[in-house]
Amino acid sequence: MTLLALPDIMIEPSVRAALLEDLGRAGDITSDAVIPPEAQARVALVAREHGVVAGLDFARIACKLVDPEIRFTPRLADGARLSPGDIIADIKGPARSILTAERVALNFLGHLSGIASATRGIADAIAHTKAKISCTRKTTPGLRFAEKYAVRAGGGANHRFGLDDAILIKDNHIAIAGGVEAAMTRARAAAGHLVKIEIEVDTLDQLDEALPFGPDAILLDNMKPEMLREAVLRINGRAVAEASGRINAETAPAIAESGVDLLSAGWLTHSARVLDIGLDFLD
Template sequence: MTTTHVPASMAPLWQMDPMALDARLRDFLSEDIGHVDLTATLMIDEDSIGRFEMRAREPMTLAGLSVAARVFLLYDPTVDIEMSATDGQTVAEGTTLMRLQGPARSLLTVERTALNLIQHLSGIATLTAQYAERIAGTGAQLVDTRKTTPGLRALEKHAVACGGGRNHRLGLDSGVMLKDNHIAVCGSITAAVARARSRVPVLTRIEVECDRLDQVEEALAAGADIIMLDNMSTATMKSAVELVAGRVPLEASGGVRLETIRDIAETGVDFISVGRLTQSAPAVDIGLDDAPDDLARTPPSSPMSPPGS
């Protein structure tokens, strides 16, 4: 039995246009292949057909399944792919995720790039699901950060969404966040918010980082749209929640762990941002194995469409 963390309609990668995604995936393939896959070219006949199954080798929450499939199709559009799972599902050990049939050279050339992506992204989704489960029923929402691998941000944030988290800023152009150094340069929270407010696009929100209650009070008076409670104790967070009294959303951040996130959520904050989701998630174990004989007797269907098409 599988548990879906996100609706099927949300499973495609919404953070990146399909054209941009294809360009990124081609770069990944080029990095791994170099001039030629020497082993596959020397050892496998050009007309040899391969039949494989991608399987989960441990329990996990899936992310990047359609991305991994797209890698195979970018390299060889004649590969036939049958999807048997979807992003956002939690699957058991041994679950078949997809079946592939096509030129054996192509399948084995692309195997590592595809597996690297889905193992990494599913690791993020799996860890995110664990964090999200800890705060279920509290009203607090789990969000990610910009602590992502360069070049993989959109994919990693997709994985967070698959695990039941929400995305914070996709980039520096997604919102104004006034952190301690910005405030120091401007002289005060009041001055920093006033300067940002005078220039910011009208639909863009301003968030202010605070690590003391007097700063929370100043940020509120200055007209901040969101206030971040940075590395505060849970007792101080509770006081901040009482002080703000629902006038603006509050985000808790800094050193959040599985062991502490429930206590943080119960202070009454609206959001909890966790850098560990994308910065420290271990990859899960997924393999590409020989398909059973019955797959060999299954005629190929038409190749799947690219994500977002």
């Protein structure tokens, strides 16, 4: 699947807010004091470890907003695999401006590349199956669009972007509604013709109760692989089968081999480790 770039108009507000936070009330007083205004520099964004790059446009826009005179030239594209020492992009222009933009650019690039790298690790682990790895709504407030983009850059799929995307009936909904039947009946009555319905189940009995109501997808929560295999048999293609709970690169293969269609993991966006990327001066 081709990775479609996010338009600059979506990225710029987040990058602008990050720069304003960093510049504070007086700007970059260190660079202004130490670096002569006429100084020029040529630098490179360099990978320090293996991973997958994501967020190049965020870094580019950080440079552009600080100073349009900065020239940002990518050598790779989002989604590319990285090895230590790989040059991701060349940057040249006024030295003060480059130093001012450096931290915001690296913060976005490292964070999004970390998400893409973690996603790729699971995507590779389950590549021998039909299953795909998906993210959730467990995202950094204000950065959901960016983090979900990074998941796609790592070879993953996106779950809901928000509460208005689809109906997802979770365990608390079921408990308060009065059971699976009550929740599904009300959801089916309220859903528009383009709105899909997914329901979370913890047991095979709950699954059997939900299936007659024709959910579009079923979230099989914290089931072991042998139970997942039985759940997939009972679903028998009538709904998308999604597994969640305790998913990582080590556990994912056995879960995917159960026959589910999706594996969803919230930690991809809320806890993925930042990828180590540095900015090295070339002259």
